[in-house]
Amino acid sequence: MRRRGFEHERDLVRRLWSEGFAVMRAPASGSKVKRTMYPDIVAIMNGRVFVFEVKTSYREKTIYIPRNQVEKIIEFARRANGKAFIAVKIIGSGTWRCIPIGELEETRGGNYRWRSELVRKGLKIRDLVEMVKSCKKIDEYLD
């Protein structure tokens, strides 16, 4: 299962790289540093930083994210001045959907949830590219 997880992470790395991002995957380990500091993937373009925790789903179902994973990528994104996302790969279709951390729902147990009916409305990779490019246009007015 861990091996399969990495394959999906690599798929997201490849897709973001081919869109022009600088992308890095975290070391594959159950080490403390991975659990407490590193997101699964960081993607950067034109100084804009996207931080990802990666999930997979065999269909569009509700996705649960432990509180510590959410806190970890929030802290990483805060330091970088970046934006934190959960990225889910829908295995059947091979498509990716992303949601900004701030749009997750908190559960009563203090963890987080991304409801199945909202997964399909998540951001596509091309939406992330668009976020970078539209931001670049704004910067161009300042240069």
Next chain:
Amino acid sequence: MRRRGFEHERDLVRRLWSEGFAVMRAPASGSKVKRTMYPDIVAIMNGRVFVFEVKTSYREKTIYIPRNQVEKIIEFARRANGKAFIAVKIIGSGTWRCIPIGELEETRGGNYRWRSELVRKGLKIRDLVEMVKSCKKIDEYLD
């Protein structure tokens, strides 16, 4: 020897993290993706991106860097709109020195060299922090 190399990378990660950077180390592998895409370490603060290839030296001697390693981190930094460095740990003193890629000397064989007498003049970690903070002050005028 590989294990020892990772220990030094982890030391740089810890130091940059304690200075406030978001930091990630690349997966430990001799895989194609590590050789052709990933720098050893990426550090980000306030949207400023520093990309590192890590070296160690038992004293301040001339450091040689293969062309492909230089090209790899230049490409990563170009995509991120970041700055690429060679970071060297001087083992005896435990100190780090960094040099921007653009200040390396090209050898006749097409590789790169960081001369021993220039290693001690390299940037310290606190100089990198200062680069971020002084930049932040400029941005504050624009906000």
